[in-house]
Amino acid sequence: MHSVSLHAIPDIPEIKPGDELPKILGDAIEACGLSLKDGDVLTSAHKIFSKAEGRIVNLTTVTPSQDAKRYGEELNKDPRKVEVILQESRRVVRHFKRPTQHEGTIICEHKLGFISANAAVDESNSGQDQTLILLPEDPDTSARHMQAALSKRFNVRIGFAITDTFGRPWRLGQVNVAVGLSGIPATIKEQGNTDAHGRVLNVTEPAFADELAAASGLVISKAGQTPVVLFRGLSWNFTESSAQNLIRSQKEDMFR
Amino acid sequence: MHSVSLHAIPDIPEIKPGDELPKILGDAIEACGLSLKDGDVLTSAHKIFSKAEGRIVNLTTVTPSQDAKRYGEELNKDPRKVEVILQESRRVVRHFKRPTQHEGTIICEHKLGFISANAAVDESNSGQDQTLILLPEDPDTSARHMQAALSKRFNVRIGFAITDTFGRPWRLGQVNVAVGLSGIPATIKEQGNTDAHGRVLNVTEPAFADELAAASGLVISKAGQTPVVLFRGLSWNFTESSAQNLIRSQKEDMFR
Numbered sequence: 001m002h003s004v005s006l007h008a009i010p011d012i013p014e015i016k017p018g019d020e021l022p023k024i025l026g027d028a029i030e031a032c033g034l035s036l037k038d039g040d041v042l043t044s045a046h047k048i049f050s051k052a053e054g055r056i057v058n059l060t061t062v063t064p065s066q067d068a069k070r071y072g073e074e075l076n077k078d079p080r081k082v083e084v085i086l087q088e089s090r091r092v093v094r095h096f097k098r099p100t101q102h103e104g105t106i107i108c109e110h111k112l113g114f115i116s117a118n119a120a121v122d123e124s125n126s127g128q129d130q131t132l133i134l135l136p137e138d139p140d141t142s143a144r145h146m147q148a149a150l151s152k153r154f155n156v157r158i159g160f161a162i163t164d165t166f167g168r169p170w171r172l173g174q175v176n177v178a179v180g181l182s183g184i185p186a187t188i189k190e191q192g193n194t195d196a197h198g199r200v201l202n203v204t205e206p207a208f209a210d211e212l213a214a215a216s217g218l219v220i221s222k223a224g225q226t227p228v229v230l231f232r233g234l235s236w237n238f239t240e241s242s243a244q245n246l247i248r249s250q251k252e253d254m255f256r
Numbered sequence: 257m258h259s260v261s262l263h264a265i266p267d268i269p270e271i272k273p274g275d276e277l278p279k280i281l282g283d284a285i286e287a288c289g290l291s292l293k294d295g296d297v298l299t300s301a302h303k304i305f306s307k308a309e310g311r312i313v314n315l316t317t318v319t320p321s322q323d324a325k326r327y328g329e330e331l332n333k334d335p336r337k338v339e340v341i342l343q344e345s346r347r348v349v350r351h352f353k354r355p356t357q358h359e360g361t362i363i364c365e366h367k368l369g370f371i372s373a374n375a376a377v378d379e380s381n382s383g384q385d386q387t388l389i390l391l392p393e394d395p396d397t398s399a400r401h402m403q404a405a406l407s408k409r410f411n412v413r414i415g416f417a418i419t420d421t422f423g424r425p426w427r428l429g430q431v432n433v434a435v436g437l438s439g440i441p442a443t444i445k446e447q448g449n450t451d452a453h454g455r456v457l458n459v460t461e462p463a464f465a466d467e468l469a470a471a472s473g474l475v476i477s478k479a480g481q482t483p484v485v486l487f488r489g490l491s492w493n494f495t496e497s498s499a500q501n502l503i504r505s506q507k508e509d510m511f512r
Binding site for chain 2: 001002003004005006007008009010032094096098107114115165168169170171172173174175176177186187204205206207208210211212214215217218219220226231234245246247248252253254255256
């Protein structure tokens with residue numbers, strides 16, 4: 001029987017800029033009586049990485065551009081926040097404010113290529129008022145550093161994914177998706193494989209990293225301060241990887 | 257520590273129209289040494305339900321309409337298959353054939369409201385050539401019957417989700433999503449909750465059922481004939497539910 005277990009790592013402290021995150025995570029894993037084994041995968045909400053890397057913007061330091069003021073007025077959004085969102089973005093894909101919304105939404109293509117609301121700029125869990133949290137500068141590299149440090153400390157080969165919480169077109173509610181990867185495949189191609197009846201599965205390519213990210217949402221909650229999840233029992237092969245491999249190219253995308 | 261386990265139920269036989277699926281599933285759960293406990297959730301790929309319900313179309317019985325012939329020519333698709341896709345749909349959202357594709361794609365709004373490629377009409381794992389598998393007629397009701405039967409047999413209160421594998425705009429690879437629900441919430445509203453710093457989380461509503469569906473992909477594979485996954489250790493409250501609660505209304509959707 002193929003079985004997988006998920007464990008939310010408890011007692012990770014509040015993270016501050018400059019904190020040595022690999023040591024903090026490793027200590028938390030040991031403190032709860034777990035260790036790491038070959039083949040384990042860890043996921044983490046991006047926020048602890050963003051905070052450790054100082055990717056925090058104090059709104060009082062932001063001067064909004066004319067564009068930001070225009071969107072701010074139309075969407076009832078703080079123009080300084082809009083300015084930060086625009087600075088994080090390559091372009092605006094859609095913007096709207098529904099009558100039921102206090103504050104509108106800007107769907108952006110982030111500089112890293114991810115398409116999401118407000119360029120993944122976040123207000124909650126910042127630990128301070130008047131501050132916004134951005135994605136890590138380079139989440140793949142952040143994941144790689146963490147993966148390397150934990151692999152060394154526990155003398156194992158593991159995978160690591162950094163996640164963010166995204167809404168979806170067409171479907172309500174949010175799911176976590178991978179924004180940074182180390183060691184684990186973004187997708188697993190089943191093309192060319194045949195099903196149990198010998199028929200070629202010509203389009204099947206499960207988004208393994210996004211399956212992990214979404215699953216992590218089952219044991220963490222935003223309010224609960226358990227951003228890190230340990231997965232044990234997964235079937236995967238170690239691979240050089242990047243969350244960029246999850247991004248559909250504009251040419252192949254019918255919805256931007 | 258919050259921990260959750262996933263177990264792919266082995267040795268579920270090939271399903272044929274008219275099979276008594278609740279008995280087959282219950283037997284498979286017992287045969288592998290598992291049982292069901294209060295709070296367990298099961299997910300299943302929709303195909304075993306579709307097959308048991310006879311939602312199989314033999315292409316030789318299909319006469320394509322003019323519309324189907326037109327799409328078929330443009331997209332290099334069997335017009336009989338297009339006809340079945342159109343019959344399952346309220347409308348076509350997009351259609352395209354990329355140069356790299358042997359056969360194009362029709363993004364449809366299914367009669368049940370789900371937006372996906374080819375109206376969730378599937379060729380693989382049908383067990384026969386020249387046949388297509390449709391979604392169950394009413395996946396919520398299918399899930400409810402299964403949930404009731406298994407709850408009675410094992411004298412427990414459980415949740416049940418029927419899933420399908422969907423592609424996504426913007427991101428590569430597929431993930432499973434919920435298309436039928438019984439007992440478990442579609443989404444879990446965290447609005448009004450506050451984060452660890454007392455800030456109101458005003459838009460957080462994790463898509464619990466889709467998190468489960470995506471997670472199930474970690475232990476099943478299309479080639480592996482393990483469509484059913486048992487989740488143990490989840491935090492959820494029993495609720496009357498429907499996968500319709502996962503569908504964003506057209507009015508609130510910027511991408512159709």
